[in-house]
Amino acid sequence: MATEIERKFLVKGDGWRAAAGPPRRLAQAYLCGGAGTTVRVRIVDDERGYLTIKGRTLELAGGVAGSARAEFEYEIPLADAEAMLQLRTGALLAKSRHVVPEAGGLAFEVDVFEADYAGLVVAEIELPAPDAPFTRPDWLGDEVTGDPRYFNAAMASGNGPPTGSNA
Amino acid sequence: MATEIERKFLVKGDGWRAAAGPPRRLAQAYLCGGAGTTVRVRIVDDERGYLTIKGRTLELAGGVAGSARAEFEYEIPLADAEAMLQLRTGALLAKSRHVVPEAGGLAFEVDVFEADYAGLVVAEIELPAPDAPFTRPDWLGDEVTGDPRYFNAAMASGNGPPTGSNA
Numbered sequence: 001m002a003t004e005i006e007r008k009f010l011v012k013g014d015g016w017r018a019a020a021g022p023p024r025r026l027a028q029a030y031l032c033g034g035a036g037t038t039v040r041v042r043i044v045d046d047e048r049g050y051l052t053i054k055g056r057t058l059e060l061a062g063g064v065a066g067s068a069r070a071e072f073e074y075e076i077p078l079a080d081a082e083a084m085l086q087l088r089t090g091a092l093l094a095k096s097r098h099v100v101p102e103a104g105g106l107a108f109e110v111d112v113f114e115a116d117y118a119g120l121v122v123a124e125i126e127l128p129a130p131d132a133p134f135t136r137p138d139w140l141g142d143e144v145t146g147d148p149r150y151f152n153a154a155m156a157s158g159n160g161p162p163t164g165s166n167a
Numbered sequence: 168m169a170t171e172i173e174r175k176f177l178v179k180g181d182g183w184r185a186a187a188g189p190p191r192r193l194a195q196a197y198l199c200g201g202a203g204t205t206v207r208v209r210i211v212d213d214e215r216g217y218l219t220i221k222g223r224t225l226e227l228a229g230g231v232a233g234s235a236r237a238e239f240e241y242e243i244p245l246a247d248a249e250a251m252l253q254l255r256t257g258a259l260l261a262k263s264r265h266v267v268p269e270a271g272g273l274a275f276e277v278d279v280f281e282a283d284y285a286g287l288v289v290a291e292i293e294l295p296a297p298d299a300p301f302t303r304p305d306w307l308g309d310e311v312t313g314d315p316r317y318f319n320a321a322m323a324s325g326n327g328p329p330t331g332s333n334a
Contacts, residue, residue, distance in 0.1 A: 031206060031220060032199030037254040039198060039206045039220075051218070051241075053198060053206075055254045070254060072247050074218075080239050087204040087222045087237060 005130050008150055010141035011121040016110050020098035027095075027115070029088030030156055041076075041084040049081025050074065091116040091158040106134055117155065119163040172297050175317055177308035178288040183277050187265035194262075194282070196255030197323050208243075208251040216248025217241065258283040258325040273301055284322065286330040 028042040040052045055070035085092060094115040100108040106125060113120040122144070125134060144150045149161040195209035207219045222237035252259060261282040267275040273292060280287040289311070292301060311317045316328040 031204045036256060037198045051220075053218075053251060053254070070250060072243075072251065074241060074243065076239075076241065083237060084220060084239065087220070089203060 005127045006124055008145045009123045009143050011110060011123050012139050012141040015139035016100050020100050023096035023098045025096050029085050029092045030090055031087055032089060041081050043081050049076045049078045051076050090156050093155055103135055117160055117163055172294040173291055175312045176290045176310050178277060178290050179306050179308040182306035183267050187267050190263035190265045192263050196252050196259045197257055198254055208248050210248050216243045216245045218243050257323050260322060270302055284327055284330055
């Protein structure tokens, strides 16, 4: 069974920028959230709007590993998406995502937050196994993998880390 | 300033059916509701699906009467709308709506509920003024205009009248 391992770190300084590819921009917020059905509005690269409805997460029957979740996504006019971001519950998550290649086919995704989390810069790396080795560039700061304040759900509900937490 | 006056009644028996036009069918539910942003899924005539997002109601500035509410509506595939009704919070409102013309250009809209409110039949009439006269057909039952259990919000949240309330 495949397992996705991600580790998440704070970022110190701008040393990563020299090797980074062109960023993608992402702004998103929830119109409703919580444990049940969620409705998310997202703007990609300042030009495409999306509305996404996800059902509650259901465990699969018969002891099969994994879970299932109904999901519906529609592209919507950009102006609608911009107006709907104002109807959000919780925080506006706006960030630019930069890919920084590393040795061995690995890569960091460096997310530079704006809006409600301006000042926060986080790097994630996806590893093939929990103990897989990887190079730690000197701009990599403290690991926050297990810190619930950095979980997407916490950040979207406004319970993310304090801004300026890269100090 | 125009004022919309609606009065709502329970319905006794089937005497209204002879004069009724062909019904329209409506099924709808909320994916999220409450005082803030609402997201509604609706199926019209068993063939067209719609997703509607409404912002909170805002009073207009400067003492202007009325209120404003952002609203976005998208037609979506019928199969998506059917699946989304299962993700609802609160009740499924399903009904067929029949228009019954009355004298003086007036008309009753008779809603025959199904699903969570099966057994409930309600008639509404829109009047030009609160004291405007209108004929009361013999199938018109008790007035429920001011009864909060018959408000749309109460019925959608599952706090509507008990079924069989036309007895």
